Amino acid sequence: MKKRYLLGALLGMMGLLLGAGTCISQPVAVDEVKTIDSETLTIGLEGTYAPFSYRDHGKLTGYEVEVAKAVAKEMHLKPKFVVTKWDSLLTGLDSRRYDVIFNNVGITKERQHRYIFAEPYLYSKTVLIQKKSDKMKHLKDIKGRKMAQSTSSNFGQLAKQNGAKIVAIPGMVEAMNLIKSGRADGELNDAGAFERWHQSNPKAKIKAVNLDKDVPPIPAAPMLNKKDTPLQHEMNRAIQKLAKDGTLKKLSNKYFHMDLTKV
Numbered sequence: 644m645k646k647r648y649l650l651g652a653l654l655g656m657m658g659l660l661l662g663a664g665t666c667i668s669q670p671v672a673v674d675e676v677k678t679i680d681s682e683t684l685t686i687g688l689e690g691t692y693a694p695f696s697y698r699d700h701g702k703l704t705g706y707e708v709e710v711a712k713a714v715a716k717e718m719h720l721k722p723k724f725v726v727t728k729w730d731s732l733l734t735g736l737d738s739r740r741y742d743v744i745f746n747n748v749g750i751t752k753e754r755q756h757r758y759i760f761a762e763p764y765l766y767s768k769t770v771l772i773q774k775k776s777d778k779m780k781h782l783k784d785i786k787g788r789k790m791a792q793s794t795s796s797n798f799g800q801l802a803k804q805n806g807a808k809i810v811a812i813p814g815m816v817e818a819m820n821l822i823k824s825g826r827a828d829g830e831l832n833d834a835g836a837f838e839r840w841h842q843s844n845p846k847a848k849i850k851a852v853n854l855d856k857d858v859p860p861i862p863a864a865p866m867l868n869k870k871d872t873p874l875q876h877e878m879n880r881a882i883q884k885l886a887k888d889g890t891l892k893k894l895s896n897k898y899f900h901m902d903l904t905k906v
Contacts, residue, residue: 676718676873678742683723684715687741690726691814693839694898695747706835706898707745710764713890714865717881728813729793736868743871743878747833749797749861758866761878764891766860766906769798770837770851773829774822782857791818791827797861798831815840822849835899860906 679685688696688707696705703724715722725741732744736758747767750760773779779788786806792799794811803809810827812818815836821827837851865882867875885891891904 676877677871678720678874679739680723682721684711684718684720684743685723685725685741686711686715687725687727687732687735687744688746689729689732689814690724691816692729692747692836693843694835695833696726696745706765706894707747709894709897710885710891711745711865713885713894714878714881717884718877730795730813733795736866739868742867742874744866747797747836747863748866749863751797751800753800754866757869759869759872759875761865761867761875762882762886763862763864764882764885765863765895765903767797767863768834768860768903769801769831769854769858770834771829771854772818772822772832772837772849772851774825775848775850777828779829780852782854785829785831788828789826791821791830798833801858802831819844819847819849823847835903838899860903862906 688711690696690698690703692705694705695707696703698704703726708724711724712722725735727735727740729746732746735741736744743761747765748754749767750763754760771779771782771785779785782801782805785802788807789810790802790807791810791812792802792807793813794803794809799809810821812821815830815832818827818830818832819840822829831854834851834853841847841849841851865878867878882891886904892902895901895903
């Protein structure tokens with residue numbers, strides 16, 4: 644990993660000219676950006692959560708894959724992706740399997756106690772997914788209902804806080820199967836993720852109700868270990884540049900058909 648140093652100014656020249664002794668300051672090291680592997684930004688994500696990260700003909704792609712690549716490029720680092728299930732992502736970050744998580748991770752107070760976040764690159768909109776025959780319209784309607792959720796996800800925590808009976812699942816595909824079979828009543832998830840799933844399953848008798856009035860857009864951002872503040876600062880700089888030059892908006896329109904990079 645490149646080490647960035649602020650070289651100390653050589654202040655003795657004037658002294659030499661005046662016949663005084665030379666005064667040379669020691670180099671002062673500024674905060675050093677450290678990553679697990681030299682010259683590489685290692686990124687943890689699910690890889691099965693379209694359109695955020697998924698495989699297309701075997702190739703890892705998606706909104707967050709492209710955003711992470713662009714961020715790494717701005718930081719002069721090579722991106723390396725580590726694919727794992729959602730419930731293992733936090734453990735992997737704790738054990739330094741990767742430097743950062745790009746996985747539609749919402750910024751919450753609970754997570755901020757243990758981790759730090761870089762600048763948001765997306766504002767996720769919540770939908771209530773259910774059978775077309777069901778009549779849930781508001782967040783309050785999930786109280787007492789069986790909701791298929793990843794227990795540690797933004798949406799799983801939201802469902803639990805609102806009195807739902809949680810049916811634990813590893814991902815969206817499993818949730819959809821439980822809803823179709825009647826073993827779960829619904830799921831809270833991202834609007835873009837449901838739209839992509841529905842495009843691949845157009846005959847499924849499942850709908851999604853927009854919950855914008857009940858749940859404000861949730862900022863999603865790269866999540867890092869608390870001690871990695873130098874890396875966070877460099878990542879902030881990169882994301883701000885990508886927002887300013889229109890890259891984030893372009894990628895959002897590509898994968899979501901709308902700009903989700905602003906509230």
